[in-house]
Each structure stands twice: as structure tokens, then as C-alpha cells.
Amino acid sequence: MLDNDTSGAQKEPHQKRMMGEINKLTAGSNGKLDPADYDRTVTTLLGAGGEQTVITKKPEGAGPMP
Numbered sequence: 001m002l003d004n005d006t007s008g009a010q011k012e013p014h015q016k017r018m019m020g021e022i023n024k025l026t027a028g029s030n031g032k033l034d035p036a037d038y039d040r041t042v043t044t045l046l047g048a049g050g051e052q053t054v055i056t057k058k059p060e061g062a063g064p065m066p
Helices: 012-026 035-047
Strands: none
């Protein structure tokens, strides 16, 4: 992350803190996305409609690993 930040906005302490937060979210799991959770999230983001639409097409190359 830091190596690819050409703006210089990302700082190491912040990135370490964010990784700590991710660790809390994935504790006790193998870190993989649940396929049903992924599908539900994509459906929700696609179906908000109107000004609240978050995405307009299903992401390509994203999703749970087999």
C-alpha cells in the first residue's frame, strides 16, 4: 500500500491500525469471503436504485475464491 501511494497521504501507523481492524473482522475464519454474503452484497449495491445506486454492474474478477 505504502509503496503504491504516489500522493504520500498513506502513513504506516494508519495502515497498521487498519490491518488491526481487518484482523478483528476475520478472526476465527480463513479470511475468505462467504459466497452467499458476496452475492447478497452485490445484489444490494446493484439494486438500491435512483441516486442511491452504488454500482451499475457486477464486479469482474472479484468475489470469493473457490
